[in-house]
Amino acid sequence: MTATRTVELEGHIIDSGMMQRAFGLVMDLGGDFEVEEFVVGKHKDKTSHCRMAVSAGPDEDDADLQEILHELHQIGANLIDPVDARVVPAPADQVVPNGFYSTTNHPTRVRYEGEWIDVENIEMDCAIVVEEDDDGVRAYTKVLNAIDEGDLVVTDEAGVRVDPPERPRDASGPFGFMQGGVSSERPSESLIKQVAEALEETKREGGKVLVVAGPALIHAGAGDDLARLVREGYVDMISAGNGFATHDIERGLYGTSLGMDMETMEHPRKGHKHHIYTISEVIRAGGIEEAVEEGLVGSGIMYECVKNDVPYVLAGSIRDDGPLPDTITDAVEAQNAIREQAHEADMVLMLSTLLHSVAVGNCLPSTTRVACVDINPATVTQLLDRGSSQAIGMVTDIGTFVPTLADEVLTGDSSVTDGGEDADAAEGDAAGDDN
Structure with missing residues (x-):
């Protein structure tokens, strides 16, 4: 007899395409399904509900059914059986039990001793650990290298519920204007105004804004x-690399960015050495904060971060020159520092950096507002492909976007023409140094 399990889908499952994806997944994996109940929400503010029995097909086994259920679970189809999650002690440090549950970045709950518990610090590709103490029971995510022997790790999908956030059917909501996906053919001015409104709303509500920036922002x-x-006060945290901070400080010291004069767009004699001279001077001072305090650095983004107590994480790369003393060269340490910022952020602006955008995106829950801006649509597309489905993308020159956004937020006065007049100067948005 073929094993069968029942799953349910709730929400705007028709408009979001969830129901069609669920049907397609079952068929693609060789399974079968039967819709037992289907209630359609007939108004924009009404949700739909579908309950269906899923089987692996006559020639498949329980392992095949488990694979189907796993894929359905990833898009928000939950098992209807009210059973407790299965927890198994980790056999050793950094070792998880076989069949451990690998998280999505969506809000998640686990059922433990008959109660549903919200999973804290949700992010994709982690394990879920259940812990009991004097204050009760909590569930939270852990990356694999942080697992301790004896941690109670959730296995399988049973007893786990995932709730993917839904975008509105119409153009309402803070990012309703981006419902068409990634495109370079929309009016830049109106889109930047919408991002500015979302930024202002986040700050009014007491939220925190994280900026993830690449060195192309300085070049442009x-x-x-x-x-x-x-x-x-519109930026609460910055996540970047060694190159971003170096070129920002280089501009203040020499008027160049990666050796190019920012006024004349020419390459002065020995200009190509300015970035390494900059690193040397900051090392001599003892770090960025020390360089600011002694007056070596008197302007720029890093200067404002120090003066306004805005924390920054500079994650190192194998390509880094120097690097600056503030750059975190241990990959795991840098990842943990980025993770702390991501968990605090309520809105994230990803500006002309592919590698750092993907790194931060991997640490974000799907409920965090994310706007990714780059001259190359492939940057936004790759972010979406990596699982950051909540990200919205704007394809434009970063040298146009940031000044216009600042004008809109700080003065309410912006003037920008569509297109990308400075596209040549912004080629580095995707192709340049991403440190």
Whole structure:
């Protein structure tokens, strides 16, 4: 007799395409399904409900059914059986039990001793640990290298519920204007205004804004405007690499970014050495904060971060020159520092950096507002492909976006023409140094 399990889908499952994806997944994996109940929400503010029995097909086994259930679970189809999650002690440090539950980035609950518990610090590709103490029971995510021997790790999908956030059917909500996905053919001015409104709303509500930035932002001439946003309190944290901070400080010391004069766009004699001279001077001072305090660094984004107590994480790369003393060169340590920022963020602006955008995106829950801006649509597409489905993308020159955003937020006055007049200067958005 073929094993059968019942799953249910709830919410705007028709508009979001969840129901069609569920049917397609079952058929693609060789299974079968029967819809037992289907209630359609007939108004925009009404949700739908579908309950269906899923089997692995006559020629399949329980392992095949488990694979189907796993894939359905990832898109928000939950087992209807009210059973407790199965927890198994970790056999050793950094070792999880076979069949451990690997998280999505969606809000998640686990059932333990008859009670549903919210999973804390949700992010994708982690294990769920259940812990009992004097204050009760809690469930939270752990990356694999943080697992301790004896941790009670959730295995299988039974007793786990996932609730993917849904975008509105119409253009309402903070990111309703981006419902069409990634495109370079929408009016830049109106989109930037919408992002500015979301940024202002986040701050009004007491939320925190994280900026993930690449060095192309400096090359494209947007450094002063990001510095303005930091100074005026619209940026709470920055995540970047060694190259971003180096080129920002280089501009203040020499007027160049990666050797190019930011005023004339020419390459002065020995300009190509300015970035390494910059690193040397900051090392001599003892770090970025020390360089600011002694007056070596007197302007720029890193200067404003120090002066306004805005924390920053500079994650190292194998390509780094120097690096700056503030750069975290241990990959796991850098990942943990990025993770702390991501868990605190309520809105994230990802500006012209592929590698750091994907790294931060992997640590974010799907409920966090994310806007990714790059001249190359492949950057946004790859972020979405990696699982950051909540990210919305804007394909435009970062040298146009940041100044216009700053004007919109700080003065309410923006003027920008569509297109990408500075696209040549922003080629580094995707192709340049991403440190």
